[in-house]
Amino acid sequence: MSYFPAKDKGPDRSLGILKDGYNFARKRLQKQHLDVYETKLLGERAALLGGEKGAELFYDNDKMKRGGAMPAFILKTLFGENGIQTMDGNPFEHRKRLFLSLMTPEALDRLFQITVEHWERASEVWEKKRKVVLYNEMLTLLMKVSCEWAGVPLKDKEVKKRADDFALMIDGFGSIGPKHLQSRKARQRSEQWFENLILDVREGKLEAQEGTAIFEMAMHRDLNGKHLDARMAAIELLNIVRPTVAVSKFITFGALAMEEFPGEKEKVAGSEDYLYYFAQEVRRFYPFVPYLPARTKKEFAWQGYNFSEGQLVLIDVYGNNHDPRIWEEPETFNPERFRNWNGGLFDLIPQGGGDYEKNHRCPGEWSTLEILKASFQYMAQHLEYKLPKQDLSYSLNKMPALPKDGFIMKSVKKK
Numbered sequence: 001m002s003y004f005p006a007k008d009k010g011p012d013r014s015l016g017i018l019k020d021g022y023n024f025a026r027k028r029l030q031k032q033h034l035d036v037y038e039t040k041l042l043g044e045r046a047a048l049l050g051g052e053k054g055a056e057l058f059y060d061n062d063k064m065k066r067g068g069a070m071p072a073f074i075l076k077t078l079f080g081e082n083g084i085q086t087m088d089g090n091p092f093e094h095r096k097r098l099f100l101s102l103m104t105p106e107a108l109d110r111l112f113q114i115t116v117e118h119w120e121r122a123s124e125v126w127e128k129k130r131k132v133v134l135y136n137e138m139l140t141l142l143m144k145v146s147c148e149w150a151g152v153p154l155k156d157k158e159v160k161k162r163a164d165d166f167a168l169m170i171d172g173f174g175s176i177g178p179k180h181l182q183s184r185k186a187r188q189r190s191e192q193w194f195e196n197l198i199l200d201v202r203e204g205k206l207e208a209q210e211g212t213a214i215f216e217m218a219m220h221r222d223l224n225g226k227h228l229d230a231r232m233a234a235i236e237l238l239n240i241v242r243p244t245v246a247v248s249k250f251i252t253f254g255a256l257a258m259e260e261f262p263g264e265k266e267k268v269a270g271s272e273d274y275l276y277y278f279a280q281e282v283r284r285f286y287p288f289v290p291y292l293p294a295r296t297k298k299e300f301a302w303q304g305y306n307f308s309e310g311q312l313v314l315i316d317v318y319g320n321n322h323d324p325r326i327w328e329e330p331e332t333f334n335p336e337r338f339r340n341w342n343g344g345l346f347d348l349i350p351q352g353g354g355d356y357e358k359n360h361r362c363p364g365e366w367s368t369l370e371i372l373k374a375s376f377q378y379m380a381q382h383l384e385y386k387l388p389k390q391d392l393s394y395s396l397n398k399m400p401a402l403p404k405d406g407f408i409m410k411s412v413k414k415k
């Protein structure tokens with residue numbers, strides 16, 4: 001029996017969350033079948049939320065807000081300051097419609113096609129190489145895909161340099177010391193690059209097609225009818241291009257799943273339905289986003305726990321995707337579980353939960369799935385490769401996680 005409210009006594013656990021990584025909240029919540037657990041993080045009393053009920057509370061806009069929740073070290077690296085992730089209320093909903101407007105069925109079909117074309121081109125190059133590291137290749141491949149889809153001009157000689165900066169933003173935010181500084185600089189360079197392009201579009205120096213992210217970000221007007229500040233538009237354009245490149249991680253994990261779990265590759269190659277279940281299971285099973293923060297708008301009691309006004313709250317994203325109360329045998333990789341899944345708002349939350357328009361749920365879920373389907377289908381149907389001896393393990397203690405050697409392939413052949 002646990003005492004209530006369940007909480008960590010004693011010192012701040014900020015170092016503990018870095019050490020335990022994806023398991024920090026699970027250890028506390030799931031062991032005791034709880035939806036809320038109090039700990040101390042960054043010098044504050046913080047409530048960890050888990051389970052479908054915990055997620056539902058986290059996405060209750062009457063009780064939670066995003067303003068002031070995200071730590072500055074993440075905003076200065078991964079997300080950018082004052083972007084959509086930190087907005088609330090009507091201005092948020094207006095901005096969110098801008099992002100959602102990019103995800104039309106035509107735009108998503110185009111993304112699928114562009115992704116396949118780049119896999120075809122890349123695999124021709126890989127055939128001539130002794131070995132390739134899939135994760136690194138995906139960063140450059142998706143940099144090209146993402147820019148083409150978003151309408152961002154990208155010269156061949158620029159790809160590596162820009163992709164390296166994106167990798168630093170995606171992987172370096174959680175680091176401390178020099179790597180963190182590099183991540184900040186990478187963000188500044190990328191924001192400047194995009195800001196110049198936004199100005200070029202506005203001044204007619206760069207042609208951009210309606211419906212592309214670059215056009216819509218450049219031309220969007222806020223609730224007062226004003227264009228976004230050019231830097232802000234650049235940050236929001238980065239909020240499209242950067243996470244599209246980050247899909248590299250799921251692709252690498254998917255390649256691992258096709259290798260580790262017998263029969264998966266053949267099933268992915270053979271059925272469009274299965275391809276979708278497989279992509280969903282990759283998003284559920286493998287670790288990516290660990291937690292998301294919010295702050296309470298007011299004082300209230302929930303499940304016997306007293307939240308104070310302005311309290312820091314974290315939802316256990318990875319934990320919910322592995323919660324035995326939600327998923328049967330959560331530690332088994334089983335795409336079939338999605339055959340009869342009814343698409344709950346608070347169960348599968350690798351990219352956030354709740355409502356797309358009213359909550360901060362990722363507007364890129366559909367585009368992520370298109371890229372994953374295109375990539376896994378291509379790998380399963382058209383690519384032969386051997387795996388040299390390597391370390392494919394990943395640690396739940398390191399955030400963000402990735403197979404250690406990045407999935408090295410040799411003797412790659414297109415078929």
Ligand code: HEM
Nearest residue numbers: 084085239240243244246247289351352360361362363364
């Ligand atoms: C690698 C796969 C991806 C992961 C793991 C991921 C994850 C997430 C998560 C966890 C959130 C926050 C949800 C919340 O705060 O409640 C989010 C928000 C967001 N994502 Fe993604 N995402 C991915 C891909 C994408 C893609 C491909 C795009 C764009 C094409 C995108 C654009 C965004 C934007 C703009 C937001 C902010 C939404 C808001 O604040 O309302 N993401 N994503």
